[in-house]
Amino acid sequence: MASIKDVAAEAGVSVATVSRVLNGHPSVSDEARTRVLAAVRALGYRPNAVARSLRTDETRTLGLVISDVMNPYFTELARSVEEEARALGYSVIIGNADERPELQDHHIRTLLDRRSDGLLLSPTDGGSPLMLDAARAGTPMVFVDRWIPGVDVPVVRADGRDAVRDLVAHLHGLGHRRLAIITGPAATTTGSERVAAFGEALEAFGIALPEAYIGQGDFQAESGRRATDAFLALPEPPEAVFAADNLMALGALDAIRARGMRVPDDIALAAFDDIPWFVHTDPPITAIAQPTGELGRAAVRALVDRIEGRPPQSVTLSARLVVRRSCGEPPDPAKEQRVSHPDELLRIEGIRKEGEFSG
Amino acid sequence: MASIKDVAAEAGVSVATVSRVLNGHPSVSDEARTRVLAAVRALGYRPNAVARSLRTDETRTLGLVISDVMNPYFTELARSVEEEARALGYSVIIGNADERPELQDHHIRTLLDRRSDGLLLSPTDGGSPLMLDAARAGTPMVFVDRWIPGVDVPVVRADGRDAVRDLVAHLHGLGHRRLAIITGPAATTTGSERVAAFGEALEAFGIALPEAYIGQGDFQAESGRRATDAFLALPEPPEAVFAADNLMALGALDAIRARGMRVPDDIALAAFDDIPWFVHTDPPITAIAQPTGELGRAAVRALVDRIEGRPPQSVTLSARLVVRRSCGEPPDPAKEQRVSHPDELLRIEGIRKEGEFSG
DNA sequence: GATCGTCATGGAATCGATTACACGCGGCTT
């Protein structure tokens, strides 16, 4: 590959001049500029980003470590992150932690070694020493979706509290009283928050949430299946199951089918995280939709703010209930919702940013 | 961040010795080695991968440019690619081309600039000059899933010819005679091959494939919808629709539903690319499953072979028909298939590598 | 005891860029 020296030789100038032309430095004569550009074209020269990074100490690369790429929610998040990053002149390296802390650490380590300018994390656990050290050492970092309490890192996430309350109201309105939840790992905020919100909502309706109705899952389909099996084996099984993510909902659907039962006739089902497929499942699944695309974009903006020396902002958007048929009694067909792009919800719901209310 | 100089100072040796210790060079005294390792630990030193790459001219990074991350087929491909790459000591940078040639070029360019050691491509089109130049210039490269004829680059893909024949036999057996296909862009091999295979299979059954039964799609859900709408508006609409990828099948399902028709009673539906969700749609969709994970792994192995100076091998695996209910007459329930991990198919079907037969 | 080989080590070049500094030149001010 041609280097800047080759270009300089071809154009009959010094490497400094070539560099100045390439970086738009004003102090270059038109004469030199044209000669350099001609040489660049002639040699098909492209600057070596590795060398540039070494010198400037910036790679214009963002690291994104997500819990599970196969989960459509995170796929969409990754997609929007990449789009926004590209718009701001950054590339994204995606690490798939597969819900495994040691894999998460592996990715954080390589991203750090490769000198990513910043990290976008959705922690699978309570935070490894590696991650906490990096945060303390001043590595630009933003948590997205999940976060770790007590760490001074901006958080971009959706608040599902209201939507969960809406869901419980919906279930209650359909006559369901025995409501169960399949939760994620307690070490993740999304795991614990969703049960908490569910519990509070139930309480508001004077419904108890017995231990037996809390199934421990790990955000993977298989755990949804197991938890649902356990529910159905109970002397008094629940009338409705709320899965804290979409994959566990799929597993739950499997388990219900395996017993020859039908949704929603025999049992109601709802999920956190809406995805395009939920429109086409049998039956279409009622879900809580996050403004995924906007979350990804906001996270990138916060991280880039931090990297480029501007004060980064934590952002909380709100999630929203999308009623379909999996909890019973089809709603008025005119009101039935198709949400291929959950972002459309923003136009309906509006965006709430932290600090706009109380500060 | 501590650099190798700091470590050298802390350990009281030269940077050369530190480097030797870190790279396992034999000619280092135990005394020096322990001192260096102690210093490394004390300072929390991590080698700067950027500097190392500049010097050694290798980044241990692979670029993967895929057509559409939101397509579960490619998501799974990306996942298996990352896994195998990690096992071989490489990181993967994923670029999402979104079926747009100019985006594809953007990603190829940044990957080249960042000096990725090799590229894994699934071209959205017939091949841009940039891509062809890079191939000619000797950039290690492997095509996966889709490829470009006439370019000297190894190809890792699945052959769906037999499976398509099986599908046509299945449809024919169910009494369907008017069969239509929604194809991908003709510029992609997967676009044109699938129609070709379909056409040949029909011919074998003495069935014609009129122009009106070939819907032009672009591998996105929306195009599946449009093509299906056109089919249904025909004076004599098809009895079965075969979508050349999973997203277009979803679109087709939408279009059929929108007309108040039912699958499979009013029209049969099948898709290329099997995904876990197809088990849960209404009805479960008959599909042609590719050994996606194995494709990803084989592609990485071929690319790394090429990078490390071993002769790379083109690989062709075979796809396989998975019958569900979307074409009519439910098959014997005992035979109904659940394919969450299409890789399992390998155990059934076996793997065929090019060259094992004729060479 | 001179010579040689082996081993551990350090000095310095190198990868390809950016950029501080110095220099020469021309024009303007006083």
Place this chain on the structure above:
DNA sequence: AAGCCGCGTGTAATCGATTCCATGACGATC
């Protein structure tokens, strides 16, 4: 006319690693 400023340019230092080469110590060999 001297001095100053600003512009365009080149030389060289620098980023953090790897690695070639030289050196000195030591042991073995003759």
